[in-house]
Each structure stands twice: as structure tokens, then as C-alpha cells.
Amino acid sequence: MPSLFEARGVTKRFGGLTALHAVDFAVDRGIASIIGPNGAGKTTLFNVFTGLYAADEGSVTFRDRPLLGLRPDQITALGICRTFQNIRLFSNMTAIENVLVGMNSRITLGLWDVLSRNPGFRRTESELAARAVRLLQRVGLQASVNVVARNLPYGDRRRLELARALASEPALLLLDEPTAGMTQGEASALMHLLRGLVADLELAIILIEHNMRVVMEVSDRVTVLDHGEKIAEGPPREVQSNARVIEAYLGKRGAGPRARSGA
Amino acid sequence: MDVELLIGIFPQVLLDGIILGFMYALIALGYTMVYGVLEFINFAHSEIFIFGAFVGVEILLGLKSVGLLDGLPWPLVLLLVLAAGMASSGLLAVTVERIAYRPLRGAPRLIPLISAIGISFFLQDMIRLFESLWHNAFNLVYPTMDVLNQRFELTETIDVSVKSLVVIGAALLMLWALYLIVNRTKVGTAIRAVAEDQAAASLMGIDVNRIISLTFLIGGAMGGAAGVLFGVQYGLINPYSGFIPGLKAFTAAVLGGIGNIPGAMLGGLVLGLLEAFAAAYLSLLTNGAFGAEYKDILAFSILILILIFRPKGLLGEIVRERA
Amino acid sequence: MIHSLIAVAVLALSAFAVATFPRSVLVFLLFQGSLLFVYKARIPERLRWGLLAIALLVLMPAIGYFNSYYLEVATQVGIFVALALGLNIVVGLAGLLDLGYVAFFAVGAYSWAIFGSPHANIIFGGEGFPLAGWWFYVFLFVGLGTAAVTGILLGLPVLRLHGDYLAIVTLGFGEVIRVLANNLDKPINLTNGPKGITPISRPPTPFGMPYGEYFYFLALAIVIAVIIANRRLEDSHIGRAWEAIREDELAARSMGVPLVRMKLMAFACGASFAGVMGVLFSAKQVFINPESFTFLESIGVLAMVILGGMGSIPGAIVGATVVTVLNLQVLKGFSLWLNELKNAGVTIFGFSLADLPTQFEPAKYERMVFGIILVLMMIFRPQGIFPARRRQRELAH
Numbered sequence: 001m002p003s004l005f006e007a008r009g010v011t012k013r014f015g016g017l018t019a020l021h022a023v024d025f026a027v028d029r030g031i032a033s034i035i036g037p038n039g040a041g042k043t044t045l046f047n048v049f050t051g052l053y054a055a056d057e058g059s060v061t062f063r064d065r066p067l068l069g070l071r072p073d074q075i076t077a078l079g080i081c082r083t084f085q086n087i088r089l090f091s092n093m094t095a096i097e098n099v100l101v102g103m104n105s106r107i108t109l110g111l112w113d114v115l116s117r118n119p120g121f122r123r124t125e126s127e128l129a130a131r132a133v134r135l136l137q138r139v140g141l142q143a144s145v146n147v148v149a150r151n152l153p154y155g156d157r158r159r160l161e162l163a164r165a166l167a168s169e170p171a172l173l174l175l176d177e178p179t180a181g182m183t184q185g186e187a188s189a190l191m192h193l194l195r196g197l198v199a200d201l202e203l204a205i206i207l208i209e210h211n212m213r214v215v216m217e218v219s220d221r222v223t224v225l226d227h228g229e230k231i232a233e234g235p236p237r238e239v240q241s242n243a244r245v246i247e248a249y250l251g252k253r254g255a256g257p258r259a260r261s262g263a
Numbered sequence: 264m265d266v267e268l269l270i271g272i273f274p275q276v277l278l279d280g281i282i283l284g285f286m287y288a289l290i291a292l293g294y295t296m297v298y299g300v301l302e303f304i305n306f307a308h309s310e311i312f313i314f315g316a317f318v319g320v321e322i323l324l325g326l327k328s329v330g331l332l333d334g335l336p337w338p339l340v341l342l343l344v345l346a347a348g349m350a351s352s353g354l355l356a357v358t359v360e361r362i363a364y365r366p367l368r369g370a371p372r373l374i375p376l377i378s379a380i381g382i383s384f385f386l387q388d389m390i391r392l393f394e395s396l397w398h399n400a401f402n403l404v405y406p407t408m409d410v411l412n413q414r415f416e417l418t419e420t421i422d423v424s425v426k427s428l429v430v431i432g433a434a435l436l437m438l439w440a441l442y443l444i445v446n447r448t449k450v451g452t453a454i455r456a457v458a459e460d461q462a463a464a465s466l467m468g469i470d471v472n473r474i475i476s477l478t479f480l481i482g483g484a485m486g487g488a489a490g491v492l493f494g495v496q497y498g499l500i501n502p503y504s505g506f507i508p509g510l511k512a513f514t515a516a517v518l519g520g521i522g523n524i525p526g527a528m529l530g531g532l533v534l535g536l537l538e539a540f541a542a543a544y545l546s547l548l549t550n551g552a553f554g555a556e557y558k559d560i561l562a563f564s565i566l567i568l569i570l571i572f573r574p575k576g577l578l579g580e581i582v583r584e585r586a
Numbered sequence: 587m588i589h590s591l592i593a594v595a596v597l598a599l600s601a602f603a604v605a606t607f608p609r610s611v612l613v614f615l616l617f618q619g620s621l622l623f624v625y626k627a628r629i630p631e632r633l634r635w636g637l638l639a640i641a642l643l644v645l646m647p648a649i650g651y652f653n654s655y656y657l658e659v660a661t662q663v664g665i666f667v668a669l670a671l672g673l674n675i676v677v678g679l680a681g682l683l684d685l686g687y688v689a690f691f692a693v694g695a696y697s698w699a700i701f702g703s704p705h706a707n708i709i710f711g712g713e714g715f716p717l718a719g720w721w722f723y724v725f726l727f728v729g730l731g732t733a734a735v736t737g738i739l740l741g742l743p744v745l746r747l748h749g750d751y752l753a754i755v756t757l758g759f760g761e762v763i764r765v766l767a768n769n770l771d772k773p774i775n776l777t778n779g780p781k782g783i784t785p786i787s788r789p790p791t792p793f794g795m796p797y798g799e800y801f802y803f804l805a806l807a808i809v810i811a812v813i814i815a816n817r818r819l820e821d822s823h824i825g826r827a828w829e830a831i832r833e834d835e836l837a838a839r840s841m842g843v844p845l846v847r848m849k850l851m852a853f854a855c856g857a858s859f860a861g862v863m864g865v866l867f868s869a870k871q872v873f874i875n876p877e878s879f880t881f882l883e884s885i886g887v888l889a890m891v892i893l894g895g896m897g898s899i900p901g902a903i904v905g906a907t908v909v910t911v912l913n914l915q916v917l918k919g920f921s922l923w924l925n926e927l928k929n930a931g932v933t934i935f936g937f938s939l940a941d942l943p944t945q946f947e948p949a950k951y952e953r954m955v956f957g958i959i960l961v962l963m964m965i966f967r968p969q970g971i972f973p974a975r976r977r978q979r980e981l982a983h
Binding site: 303304363366367370372373374375376377378380381382383384385386387388389391392395396398399400401506510513556557559560563564566567570571574 | 683743746747749753755757758762765768769885888945946950953954957961965
């Protein structure tokens with residue numbers, strides 16, 4: 001059976017720097033995590049997947065459709081959505097307005113519908129609002145529906161970003177460090193939520209994470225990047241004990257900075 | 264099509280182009296230096312430029328009214344007028360920075376830009392106000408100095424006025440002086456450092472605010488010099504004469520690569536030449552279908568095209584937005 | 587209850603005062619202030635809109651009977667309110683600083699000017715033009731459409747630009763349009779260059795109403811339509827998409843907002859309002875020339891939007907009113923007052939005002955007014971007098 005999402009040989013260069021080198025990655029269902037030291041190219045990979053960067057080499061397909069060359073909004077319309085490492089909410093819009101923007105690719109109303117306020121428009125708008133409230137309930141923000149995003153506490157902002165990403169009804173969700181800055185308790189709760197979403201919505205999730213406990217707990221599969229290359233992939237336990245992975249994170253045993261100078 | 268005529272006017276057009284080009288270059292320097300250190304378009308620079316022209320004309324008119332204009336040797340008069348124009352424009356630029364731009368330094372980019380537009384308009388009418396009250400007229404004519412109107416014959420068909428040579432000479436001097444300041448002095452190095460990386464420069468002990476003020480001073484002074492030369496060369500000024508040359512000089516700065524000083528000089532020259540040739544030949548070639556005013560469209564079109572297709576200009580660098 | 591009585595009293599008194607002192611600029615300003623008071627007062631909605639309707643539909647024309655200049659001012663305010671609301675969409679909602687907005691106004695104005703006057707005969711030959719007066723109503727839509735298309739044409743190349751560069755390019759476009767208008771009298775005489783086009787036909791008025799009142803009511807009607815369109819756009823996925831683009835373009839893109847389409851829509855919608863008003867303007871003025879469509883006008887409209895508050899409908903209305911009144915009434919009134927003082931031989935500190943240079947005419951200092959407004963607003967209150975409030979979404983259950 002073909003994979004839902006498949007990337008092959010993805011290479012991305014910035015001038016003289018090769019940020020990604022021939023990276024293969026595929027996901028079909030469940031939660032796949034991408035880990036690696038800082039600067040490994042994880043977010044760059046997401047940016048290529050979502051159309052923000054153009055890959056120099058390689059191919060990316062989603063449901064057998066090639067994605068390279070498509071614009072980010074086109075990719076979202078196809079069923080892939082993401083969150084950002086540095087949280088990019090629409091700060092001056094309320095929570096529900098943020099989620100409603102996320103639904104943009106699913107709205108079929110036109111300019112004339114808007115200007116004439118016809119019954120179709122009214123019906124659609126109230127359906128959208130209802131759906132948005134349900135999404136906010138799902139992520140636990142039912143009390144903050146009309147709160148301006150800027151005023152939400154940090155943890156709630158991450159949840160809002162998640163709700164907004166879910167608004168476009170994606171089949172594949174890309175989450176960039178969703179538990180960053182959270183307490184262990186909050187992180188676990190979020191992971192529990194994600195597992196629930198995967199089960200209920202038949203969602204596939206790709207997770208970039210630094211929190212190892214979370215990664216081990218929730219992932220079906222873990223991929224490790226270092227300096228733009230994939231150095232390991234497999235079930236969490238396997239990867240955890242992989243020598244190369246340990247080396248990438250901790251450096252060669254008993255060696256000082258000189259040993260890594262060739263890397 | 265009278266080919267002989269077309270070739271015949273060529274040297275004159277070339278000369279006009281060079282003069283215009285140097286003038287644009289001088290004004291463009293003000294835009295580019297400020298953009299270099301602040302990444303901000305000083306919209307009011309066109310008024311700083313014309314302010315210099317007005318200071319110049321006031322001094323000349325003053326000298327004339329006390330009968331000194333023809334008495335003093337003309338290089339002295341010119342020097343005086345240039346110095347006064349440069350000083351006042353420079354100071355005006357510094358003042359404007361302090362009052363209207365510095366309070367807005369942290370704000371989103373559009374806010375200081377709008378403030379600059381406001382200052383530009385305000386200055387236009389302030390000059391008008393002052394001149395209306397002082398002279399009861401705001402379309403002022405630069406008093407002529409006969410010696411400048413004499414013409415030299417270079418060849419049989421080409422002659423050039425002393426005035427033109429003086430303007431070119433002064434402009435070259437200014438540009439060379441600026442080059443020296445920016446590249447050979449400590450101050451110049453500090454300016455380049457701030458333009459490169461403000462945070463790092465301040466960590467190196469450079470007083471960034473002072474350097475920014477200095478940049479406005481120097482850029483403004485260049486504009487003021489251009490203003491005086493503009494007045495001397497073209498004779499007639501009004502408070503609104505700065506707008507279009509300012510916009511064109513900005514085009515020149517962008518053409519050369521905004522933030523890049525040699526770029527501003529190059530851009531100025533290229534634009535000046537293009538415009539002079541367009542003004543002279545467009546009308547001739549199309550039998551009057553496209554009049555001289557289309558040269559303005561030429562400049563604006565160049566501006567639009569560059570910003571869309573090659574925003575880094577001829578010599579500049581691209582600034583990339585991080586995802 | 588008390589508030590309602592006060593509101594009615596204020597309105598009635600100020601209207602009465604204008605009728606009593608038709609020449610006093612101050613009193614007329616008071617009347618306009620009372621409209622603002624009624625808008626903001628804490629009174630029942632029905633009363634508020636009822637009073638405003640009476641004020642605009644009955645009182646204002648009545649005032650026009652006492653002093654027709656005031657009706658002219660009111661009509662001009664209406665025109666600029668529509669322009670400000672249009673620019674508000676581009677700048678305030680979508681966050682695209684357009685410094686050449688007046689070009690759309692010009693396009694609309696020239697579209698009717700050409701076909702509604704004998705000038706079209708010069709272009710097309712023959713004697714078929716001007717079109718009959720009632721074509722004006724058709725051209726309201728033609729002007730809307732042409733301006734919208736111009737908006738899209740302008741939008742296409744500038745899509746990838748941001749902030750300063752976008753502003754300068756739009757400024758350039760505005761200037762190009764102006765220079766074209768000024769020079770397209772050869773090789774084909776499209777615009778008649780600096781001489782302008784005249785006489786431009788006016789439509790037949792209903793009930794034989796005089797033109798002063800007619801254009802006032804028409805402007806009012808168009809403004810109401812523009813306000814409704816504005817609110818509906820704001821309160822829809824389109825408005826939300828624009829706001830998202832303004833907040834964070836990258837995030838908006840990634841959430842599925844089609845940038846190109848949305849930006850072009852913003853330009854087109856904003857431009858269309860200017861286009862419609864342009865058609866009204868040319869019929870009202872009977873004569874137009876490129877002088878009415880300069881950078882000064884673009885900045886004037888920008889000053890209105892900024893003063894009132896970007897992205898805010900009441901803000902745009904208040905901004906347009908204040909700036910127009912400042913220029914048409916305050917400055918002009920100041921000029922007139924100064925003249926009276928001069929003629930009366932008044933002296934200040936021994937200096938006779940009659941000795942003031944004749945070139946000094948306060949009415950001409952619009953630029954200074956705009957400039958001061960822009961700078962002061964940016965430094966002290968960049969959000970405007972009536973900043974856009976986050977509109978609470980009403981949840982339909």
C-alpha cells in the first residue's frame with residue numbers, strides 16, 4: 001500500500017551550506033518523530049515539506065501527488081498543516097478567529113456571497129463558528145474562545161496553534177516542538193491529546209521534539225537527523241540505544257572538541 | 264529623421280546628463296546612507312535637499328541687495344553658499360531625525376515611514392510660509408552671476424557654460440570628499456560598522472545614536488550641496504521642487520543598490536544620463552508624440568521595475584527573510 | 587433617559603444655531619460635533635440611528651438651504667469618507683500601504699468624463715457623444731469595474747513587495763497615472779492633457795431636485811452602500827484572511843490563505859469604492875483635470891485613515907470628516923477671517939495685519955495640515971482616534 005506521505009532524497013542548500021542531504025522520510029499513520037541536535041535541519045525539512053522552501057533535489061509526494069513546487073496554501077488545501085517552532089499565532093485576533101482562519105482552505109464562499117449576506121453565507125458562517133468552538137473544546141480552550149491570542153498563557157497558545165492547524169481538516173499534521181516550554185505534566189497531557197486525535201481523526205502526525213520522554217512515550221517511529229543527514233530510524237527503543245545517535249548528541253566518548261572538528 | 268541633428272545634439276545631451284547625474288548622485292547619497300544604517304527611507308530628504316537651495320538663494324539675494332554679489336570673487340561666493348547650504352541642510356536633517364524618527368525607532372517599519380511623509384509635507388509648507396512672509400513670493404529665482412554665464416567653446420559645435428563646469432567640479436569634489444570620509448576616517452568606519460550590524464557595533468563601543476545623527480548630518484549636507492547646485496544650474500526653485508528630483512534620486516539609490524554608497528553614485532549617473540537622453544531624443548524620435556514629461560515616467564518605471572525584478576540593484580545585496 | 591434627552595437637545599440646538607448663524611464656521615462645526623456625540627452617546631440604538639437619519643436626511647439639506655456651501659462641504663466629506671473607507675481596506679485591513687490611491691479615483695472620474703462629455707467625439711469621431719445623462723447611473727458601475735481592474739493590474743506586480751518598497755512603488759504608479767493623464771493628449775487625445783475635460787453631463791435629477799441636494803443625497807447613498815460592503819467584508823472569511831495576512835503573512839500562507847488572490851481582492855475592492863466616487867465627482871464638478879489627482883490627494887486620504895484609525899470604519903468616517911472640514915472650512919475660514927481683520931485695519935502688537943504679504947493665504951496650507959496630522963499621530967497615537975476594536979464574534983447556536 002502506498003504511503004500517505006513520502007519524501008525521497010530531499011536536499012536543500014543555502015549557498016555553500018548543505019542543510020539537508022538526501023533525506024528519505026515516509027509516514028503512513030500514527031505518530032512519527034524527528035529528533036536531532038540543534039541545527040540538524042529538522043525545521044528546514046518541515047519548511048521543504050510545506051512549500052516554504054524549494055528543495056534543490058529530491059521528491060516529496062502526498063497521496064501520490066508531488067508536492068515540490070506547490071505553494072504553502074496549496075499544500076494546506078491538499079491536507080497537510082503545521083505549527084511553528086516559535087508559535088506564529090495571529091496575536092491580535094481572538095482564539096476563535098485564529099481557528100476560523102485555519103478553515104480558510106475549506107471555505108467555498110465567494111465575494112458575492114459575502115457582499116450579499118445570502119442565506120448560504122449565514123449558514124456556512126454559523127457552521128464554521130460551531131466547528132471552531134468544538135475544535136477549541138477538543139484542545140481544552142473552551143473557556144478562551146473570545147480571548148485575544150496575545151493574552152493567552154504560553155501553554156494555551158501552543159494548544160491554540162494546534163487547534164488552528166486542525167481547522168483545515170488535515171490528513172497529516174506537522175508539529176514543530178509543540179511541548180517546548182511546557183512542564184512535564186503539560187507535555188504528557190498534550191501527548192495524550194495527540195494520541196486521541198490520531199485515533200479519532202485518522203490523522204498522521206510528524207513531530208519535531210527535543211523532549212525525549214515525550215518522544216519515547218508517544219512515537220510509533222523515530223527518525224534522527226544530524227547535520228542534515230538521517231543517521232537512524234526505527235522504533236523508539238532501538239533508536240535510543242543507537243551508538244551513532246548517542247554520539248551525535250553527546251559527542252565521541254572520551255574525546256574533546258578536536259575530535260569533532262572534521263564533522 | 265534628421266540623423267545629423269540627432270548626432271549634433273549628442274554632446275550637449277551628454278553634458279546635461281552628467282550634470283543631472285551628479286546632482287542625483289549627491290541627493291541619492293542622503294537616501295542610501297540613512298537606509299544603510301537604519302533600513303529606513305527618509306522620505307523628507309527631498310525637502311532637506313530643496314531647503315539647501317533656499318538657504319543658498321537667500322544668501323545670494325542678501326548679497327545682491329547689499330551690492331556685494333558682483334563685488335566678491337565668484338569662487339568665494341560659491342564656497343560660502345555651498346557651505347551654508349550644506350550646514351543648514353545637515354542640521355535640518357539631524358533635527359528631523361531627533362524629533363520625528365528617533366521616538367519611533369522601535370515601531371513597525373510603516374510608522375516612521377508615514378512620519379517621514381508627514382515631515383516632508385510639513386517642510387514644504389514651512390518653506391512656503393517663510394518665503395511668503397519674507398519675500399511675498401515662494402517661486403524664487405537664483406540671482407545670476409555674469410561670470411558664470413560665459414560660455415567656453417570646446418569644439419566647433421559644442422560649447423559649455425562656466426556654470427556647468429563649476430557645478431560638475433563642485434559635485435566631483437563633494438563625492439570625492441564623501442568617499443574619503445567614509446573609507447579613510449574613523450567616523451566613516453564607524454558608520455559602515457553601524458550599517459553592517461548595529462548590535463555588534465554598539466558592543467564594540469560605538470555610540471550608535473551619535474553615528475546615526477552623524478549619518479543624517481552628512482547625508483543631509485550632501486543633499487544641501489545638491490540643492491545649491493540645483494539652484495545655480497536651473498535657476499528657479501519653489502518649495503515643491505524637491506519632490507520629483509527626490510523621488511528620482513531615490514530611484515537612483517535603489518538602482519545602484521540601496522545602502523551602497525558607490526551604488527548611489529553609479530545609480531545617479533546612470534539615471535541622469537538615461538533621463539537626459541530620453542528627454543532629448545524621445546520627443547525627436549516620435550515626432551512629438553511623447554513629450555518631455557515622459558522622462559518622469561521613465562524614472563518611475565525604472566523604479567517600479569527594479570523594485571519588482573531586482574530589488575538589490577546593480578551593486579547591492581539581497582536581504583533574505585527568515586522563515 | 588437623561589442621555590436621550592441630552593442627545594436630542596444637542597442635535598436640535600446645534601441645527602437651530604446653524605440656521606440662525608449660517609455664516610459661522612464655528613457653529614457648523616458644532617453641528618458636526620453633535621453628530622459625533624449622538625453616535626457615541628449611550629442611548630438606545632433605535633434613537634441613535636433615528637437621530638442620525640433625521641440629521642443626515644432632513645437637517646443637513648435644511649442647513650444647505652441656509653448656506654449652500656455647507657451642503658458642498660457635506661458632499662465633499664461624503665466623497666472622502668468613501669475614499670477613506672476604500673483605502674481602509676487596503677491599508678487598514680490588508681496592511682498594504684498604498685500611496686497612489688488617488689489613481690483609482692482618477693480612473694473612475696475620467697471614465698465618465700470621457701464618455702459623458704463631447705470629448706469622446708474627438709477620440710472616436712462623429713457626433714455620438716456625450717451619452718445621455720441617465721448613462722451616468724450605468725457608469726457608476728463602469729467606474730467601479732474599471733477601477734477594480736486597475737487595482738488588480740497594480741496589485742499583480744507589487745504582490746511580493748513589503749512595507750517601504752510597496753509604498754514607494756504605489757507612489758510611483760500614482761505619479762505615472764497623473765503624468766499619463768497630463769500627457770495623453772497626443773498622439774491620441776484620450777484625456778485632453780492639462781486642459782482637462784468639460785463640460786461633463788449630469789444625470790436628470792428625481793423630482794427636479796437642485797443639483798446641490800442631489801449630489802449630497804447620492805453621495806450619502808453611496809457612502810452607506812460602501813459602509814455596508816465594508817462591514818460585510820470585515821465580518822467574513824475574506825476580512826479574517828486580510829487580517830491574518832496583515833498579522834503574519836507566512837503563517838497565513840501556511841494556514842491555507844491564498845495570498846495572491848486575497849491581496850488582489852483587497853486592491854480591487856478598495857479601488858472600486860474610489861472608482862464609483864470618481865464618477866460622481868466628475869459629474870458634480872462638470873470639469874476635471876489632472877490637478878485633482880495628485881500625490882497630495884493620496885496623502886490626504888491616507889491622513890484621514892491614519893487619523894481615524896486604520897482598519898476602523900467609524901475611524902475612517904471621523905478621519906475623513908475632520909480632515910475635509912479642516913481643509914475646506916477651518917483653513918478657508920481662517921483665510922476669510924484674516925482678510926476681514928486686514929480690511930478692518932486690525933493691528934497686533936503694533937503690526938498692522940494689512941501689511942501681511944498678499945501671498946500668505948492660510949487656505950493653501952493643506953500640506954502643512956496633513957504633515958502635522960501624520961507626524962503627531964505616528965508619535966502620539968498611531969492607532970488613531972477610534973482604533974478598530976476586535977469585533978466579538980457572535981456565536982450562532
